[in-house]
Amino acid sequence: MGHHHALPDAAAHGALPDDATHRLPPTPLVTRVVVVALVLLTAAATAYGLVALWPRGELPTDPQLDYAVQGATFPQGSVVSLTAPCPAVAPDSTDDVPVGDPDCGQLTVRLDDGSEQTVRIQPEVSRSGLRAGDTVTLLKLPDAALDSAQEQGAILDSAYSYAGVERQPPLLVLAAVFVVLVLLVARWRGLAALVSLGVGGAILLFFVAPALLDGANPVAVGLTASGATMLVVLYLTHGLSLRTSTALLGTVLGLGLTAVAGVLGSDAARLTGVGDENSGLLQALATDVRLHDLVACGVLIAAFGVLNDVTISQTSAVWELRAADPRRSRRALFASAMRIGRDHLASTVYTIVFAYAGAALPILLLIALSGQGADKLFLSEDITAEVVRTLASAVGLVLAIPATTAVAVVVAPPPRVAPAPADAEVAAPV
DSSP, rough: OOEEEEEEGGGGGGEEEEEESSOOOOOOOHHHHHHHHHHHHHHHHHHHHHHHHHHHOOOOOOOOGSSSOTTOOOOEEEEEOOOOOOOOOOOTTOSSSSSTTTTTTEEEEETTTSSSEEEEEHHHHTTTTTOOTTTEEEEEEOOOHHHHHHHHTOOOOOOEEEEOOOHEEEEEHHHHHHHHHHHHHOOOOHHHHHHHHHHHHHOOOOIIIHHHTTTTOHHHHHHHHHHHHHHHHHHHHOOSSSHHHHHHHHHHHHHHHHHHHHHHHHHTTTSOOSSSSSHHHHOOOOOOOOOHHHHHHHHHHHHHHHHHHHHHHHHHOOOHHHHOTTTTOHHHHHHHHHHHHHHHHHHHHHHHHHHHHTHHHHHHHHHHOOOOHHHHHHHHHHHHHHHHHHHHHHHHHHHHHHHHHHHHHHHSOOOOOOOHHHHHHSSOOO
16 A cells, blocks of 8 residues: 655645655756845845935924924814705805805814814715714814914814814724734734735835935835835745745846836826826925836835735746646646736736726726817826826736746746656556
8 A cells, every 4th residue: 555745845735646756856956046046136135225225314304294283283072963064165156155054064073171162064074974973083273373364364263173083993993804804714824914014014114205205216215115025025924935936036027027117108108206286295395206206116016916916826826737747848837827827917907907997086087077088188197197007017917927937937846757657557547
C-alpha cells in the first residue's frame, strides 16, 4: 500500500502520490536568487524613497483653512423638533427664505447645558432623515464675530448655526460589523488583511499627505507609498514565499506601467490639476504642491489594490496549474494561465470603470444636464481628469496580467520529465 503527501506548493489544494517522479522539481537556485535579489532591490528603493521624500520640519498649515473664526465653539445637543423644509427659492430671487411660512426649515436643539436653540437648516438636511433624538453639533460664534458680521451687512439673527450631525456612532457600528465579518470569514488571513489596511492608512496619513504638502514629486511619492504598502501587505497577508515574491514583482511591473500611463495621459491631456474649488484653494494655500502630477499619483494609489488582487490571482493560478499538471510545458502553462487572466481582466476592468463612475456621479449628472457634445464636455478638467485616471488604471491593469503571468511561469517549478509508461498508467485518471 502506498501513502500520499501533499505537494509543498499546493498543500491546501490536494495531494499527489508520494513518488519521486510525481513530485514537482524545485525552482532552480539561480531563479530563486534572482527573485530574492529583485525583491531586496525593491525594498531598498522603497526605503531610499521614504528617507529622501520624508518631509522635514513641521507640516505646513494655514489659518485660512480654519472651519470657523477664532473663538468659535461647537456645542452638541439632541434634536427636539424640526419643521418641514422651505420651498425652493426662485433662481432670480435675492431672498434667503421664500415668502410663505416663516417657520419652515427650522431645527430646535436642546444643548447639553439644558438650553434650547432654534437654527435654520437647508432643505437637503431636512430630507436626510434627521429626526428628534439625533445628536447634532451647532456652531456658536463669539459675540465680537457676530457683531462684526452684522456690521458688514450679514443677516444673522443668532450666534448659533447648524454645523452637522454626529456620525461617529453609526460609522463605528458599521466598522465593527465589517471587522467581525472579515475575522469570521477569513480568520487569521482576515486579521492580517485588517492590519495591512491599517498600515496602508498610516502610510497615506503620515507620509503621502505631508510629503506632497512639502513639495515632493507626486509620482515618486505615489510609487514609494505603493511600494511600502505592497511589501507589508503582501507578505503579511499571504506569507513569506516564492509565490508571494513573484506576485510582488508582478505588482511592481504593474505600478510602473500605470505610472507611465498616468504621466503620459496627464501630459497629453494638458491637465493642470486645478479642476475644482478644492484644487484651486490648495493651489492658493499650498504653493509647493505639484498639482499637475497629482493625477498620476492618485492613479497609482487607486490602482494599487486592484493590481495587487490581479497579480496574486495570476500567480496562484500558475502555481495551481503546475501542480495539477506537472508535465505541462511552460508555453502551455502560460497559455492556460492567460485564459484565466482574460476572464479576470474582463470583470476587473468593469470594477475600475464603475468605481470611478461612482465617485464621479455628480459630474455624470452635470454631463446629462449640459446637453453638449462630447467634444465640449472634455473642455472641463474635472471630466477629463476622471477619464485619464480610469484609462491609465486600465492600461496598467491590462499590461500587468501578461507581465505577471510571464514572471510566474518562469519562477514556478519547471515541468517534470515525462514518467515511464507504467508510472503514467498509475497517474492516469480513473
